[in-house]
Amino acid sequence: MLELKGIKKTYLLGNSVWGKRKTVEAVKNVSLTLEERVCLGLVGKSGSGKSTLGKIILGLEKPDQGEVWFQGKNLSNLKAKELKELRRNLQVVFQDCYSSVNPRLTIGEIIAEPLRNYERLTSVQEKKKVQELLEIVGLCTEDIHKYPYQFSGGQLQRINIARAIALKPKLIIFDEAVSALDVLVQVQILNLLAQLKEEFHLSYLFISHDLQAVNYIADRLAVMYNGEIVEWLDDMEQLERLEHPVSKKLLSSVLLPYPGHGSDTKMIY
Amino acid sequence: MKNVKRKLLSHKLMMISSMIIFIMTLLALFPPFLAPNDPNLIDITHKLQGSSSKFPLGTDHLGRCILSRLIYGTRTSLGTAFLVMGLTMMISIPLGIYAGFRGGWVDYLFMRMCDILMAFPSLLLSLALIGILGPGLGNLILAMVLVHWVFYARVIRGMVLSVKEQNFILAAKVCGTPRLVIVIKHILPAIISQVVVLVFMDIGGVVLAISSFSFLGFGIQPPGAEWGMMINDSKPFFRNAPSLMLYPGMMILIVVVAFNLFGEALRDALDLRRE
Numbered sequence: 382m383l384e385l386k387g388i389k390k391t392y393l394l395g396n397s398v399w400g401k402r403k404t405v406e407a408v409k410n411v412s413l414t415l416e417e418r419v420c421l422g423l424v425g426k427s428g429s430g431k432s433t434l435g436k437i438i439l440g441l442e443k444p445d446q447g448e449v450w451f452q453g454k455n456l457s458n459l460k461a462k463e464l465k466e467l468r469r470n471l472q473v474v475f476q477d478c479y480s481s482v483n484p485r486l487t488i489g490e491i492i493a494e495p496l497r498n499y500e501r502l503t504s505v506q507e508k509k510k511v512q513e514l515l516e517i518v519g520l521c522t523e524d525i526h527k528y529p530y531q532f533s534g535g536q537l538q539r540i541n542i543a544r545a546i547a548l549k550p551k552l553i554i555f556d557e558a559v560s561a562l563d564v565l566v567q568v569q570i571l572n573l574l575a576q577l578k579e580e581f582h583l584s585y586l587f588i589s590h591d592l593q594a595v596n597y598i599a600d601r602l603a604v605m606y607n608g609e610i611v612e613w614l615d616d617m618e619q620l621e622r623l624e625h626p627v628s629k630k631l632l633s634s635v636l637l638p639y640p641g642h643g644s645d646t647k648m649i650y
Numbered sequence: 651m652k653n654v655k656r657k658l659l660s661h662k663l664m665m666i667s668s669m670i671i672f673i674m675t676l677l678a679l680f681p682p683f684l685a686p687n688d689p690n691l692i693d694i695t696h697k698l699q700g701s702s703s704k705f706p707l708g709t710d711h712l713g714r715c716i717l718s719r720l721i722y723g724t725r726t727s728l729g730t731a732f733l734v735m736g737l738t739m740m741i742s743i744p745l746g747i748y749a750g751f752r753g754g755w756v757d758y759l760f761m762r763m764c765d766i767l768m769a770f771p772s773l774l775l776s777l778a779l780i781g782i783l784g785p786g787l788g789n790l791i792l793a794m795v796l797v798h799w800v801f802y803a804r805v806i807r808g809m810v811l812s813v814k815e816q817n818f819i820l821a822a823k824v825c826g827t828p829r830l831v832i833v834i835k836h837i838l839p840a841i842i843s844q845v846v847v848l849v850f851m852d853i854g855g856v857v858l859a860i861s862s863f864s865f866l867g868f869g870i871q872p873p874g875a876e877w878g879m880m881i882n883d884s885k886p887f888f889r890n891a892p893s894l895m896l897y898p899g900m901m902i903l904i905v906v907v908a909f910n911l912f913g914e915a916l917r918d919a920l921d922l923r924r925e
Contacts, residue, residue: 439824465826473824481817485839495825544825 388447422599476557664915687715746806851913
């Protein structure tokens, strides 16, 4: 469903008139495929190019090289109208839930934004739809008139999820979507995501530095380091088989619930 | 919004300055009803008089009522200042937002143009423009707008840049919101309070600039009443009748201070990141 072919993205640093500008290769030659109804976890240290890759898929950044294929179409040579139609199947949830919502709009307006762009609904239909979405993500229907500052981080992230699923997309990218939440809320959100995935036949690209969260939700795993994918794992059960030093480091950074009980790498929830 | 209102009301300076601005606005709007005499009626027999019941603040060298001229001058000064600000904003807001939001070479070109225009002192540049266009109120307004929009457009561009990278703008892009709608619904509401504060903090300066141009004889032409011009007119009589200079000077001072205080109080009150 989603295929990346040799994606490359270089950022220019500074502003030098003479001589060569400093550059940072954020993503170097990344290729990956994501099938339908699969959750791919993309892990790596901060600065390894995960988020840049996510932005390239979303069309927020243009790759210097390489192609993004989505639902059998190359996103870079589509007409604006086709692109818009295709993009409705591609949504995102960011890490910072507070800045992801416009503080001046009500929850109803925030969730209705994608609906207004793609579907012609009357205000009654729109309200009903937004209330449905609120119920799906586990919030009250009365919250529709509230403002973002009246919610906690976890609730706001639910609102962001509601906005992301409003158009019934095929693929949602979660860019560190649970990393800023406390562990208990993380589990709640992850459970919600797993449930939504089944219900709406969604695919996820779950970008995170937290292997534990990824392990909880992902079906497959890709480890990124310095802008490259260094390791693949098709079966999350075999987490111990990760070989690359970066993967091992990430694996060992997972905190054990009972630290005194030896180095049992198996994770317990 | 409630919070802002409460903060404004509890601000003492704010109350005083807004009262002054309110009175000034009344003076500017209804001078025929408030002025005791015709501001342009010349009566040499009554020249340079002190205050009396007929002329509360006395008369100038041509026997015109000073109070009436001050009141009519409010209309010229404030009206021109607001007109200059309004026209400036009509250019600066769209251009600043366009450059900031669009980015890339458009932004680069815009910034270099700003650099060039801002290399000249603004007063000097306006003066040169008026020199080319010829004196007169219309040309003064035109010259000031042409010189001032650059600065505001640049500041507004900066505001847009800081808002543009926020996640809710990115999220709006991802969920298919057209650019124009993003600007109107997300960017403009986010910067508008800052722009309003900027306008009120600077409008005092514009009043001052207009008065200085009129003082130099580039603004409104005689016999029209304007504070800066009144000061200029009263120069030769400074020793005999210093009050002639004092009254318009006080008016300029009061208005400029009131607007500056108002702007500052507004900034304090609106400085709530997440209400």
